[in-house]
Amino acid sequence: MITRFLTDVRVTFNPFSLRSKPARLFLSLIPPNARADGMKIESKMLPRTSKEPASLGLKFKDGKEMKLDLSAMRITQVVEEVDRHSRSLARKEELSGN
Template sequence: MISQFISGVSAKFNPFVRAQRMPRLFLSMLPPDSRTSMKISVSQLPRDSAEKGSLSVTFKDGMEMSFNPEKVKIKEVMAEVDRHSRMLARKENLTSG
């Protein structure tokens, strides 16, 4: 996963619900030093909560992607995040080169 263009991640999930596993997997794929380069916000819902989980990723260009963990799989999220990160990398290469 290309994480150098991510400026913020916000995750809300219930750790006891299998369908809300995607935000936990996404957070585990972030590099260990990501706390210094991006704003990470995590909230765990209680066991009996009826509230839905969510994952929101903000990029350095201001674009924000929101995902519903019960409908989207981790591979789809990774593909979307990598696609936008590659686009930002191309823009950076064209402007600096």
């Protein structure tokens, strides 16, 4: 997963729910030095009895915001959505010579 274009990650999930697995896996895919590189990461754990669905909010360096409902997605779909925009940003960066 391409994470160098992410500036802000917000995850809300119930750690005891089976539908929260993509949220937990997404957090595990973020590199350990991401905060040191300037990424803001917020994770909110819901109580065990909560029926609120897991959600993921992302902000990219170009200002685009992405909000994903993780209760209906698999981790492969989440990574695919994030990488799709990250690849376009990498292409723009490469063409501009940075």
